[in-house]
Amino acid sequence: MSTTQGLTLALSKGRIFEETLPLLRAAGIEVLEDPETSRKLILPTNRDGVRIVMVRASDVPTYVQYGGADLGVAGRDVLHEQALAEGGSHGLYQPLDLKIARCRMSVATRADFDYAAAVKQGSRIRVATKYTEIARQHFADKGVHVDLIKLYGSMELAPLTGLAEAIVDLVSTGGTLRANKLVEVEQIMDISSRLVVNQAALKLKRDTLRPLIDAFAAAIA
């Protein structure tokens, strides 16, 4: 664990950080610096011994699993993708769906690509995504033949450049898809962020963790 005293919470920049702030506030915790303007990777809070570490969204489960953080907030997209890749769950305790950073994982194509016809004909479809494990499972379940192309960002660009016919990506308002003349052709799963807790911390820091988890739960309800 991070320290014998105190609590370390792993968060990522953007929606997850912004939407976790009200939950922290409900638990009496104020973050004292803004990660968008601060260069610090460890942010202090108003509570002695409670600190925030800012990590990549996909690194949150790793920090919590190995005790670099006692708890963290991670998207279902990241948790599910990594669980499939590792052939099981991380041994992370996931006590709460925080219902924040909500979106869905979808298949999208160019508006002029006839996805339904390609599926019906049994054509091989090239699919670009960061979520290769979730995509592999989804298309296998549907019996759709795909060649998966792993990307690390800007998936929308793939169908526009001819790199792929389809993408699997997160969609919330659909604004980014529309701006790039892409259409959502299939929804794979609903996404929200979950609280993840280190198993050892849960036992050893129960007296600090339990009230925090309870305060989050009350704030969501």
Ligand code: ATP
């Ligand atoms: P990095 O910036 O470190 O490369 P990233 O760009 O892969 O990370 P983000 O796009 O910042 O990750 O998303 C982080 C998390 O926020 C995702 O894992 C997901 O759970 C959530 N998220 C991403 N996009 C949306 C969205 N459009 N609406 C709501 N939540 C989202």
Ligand code: MG
């Ligand atoms: Mg990002």
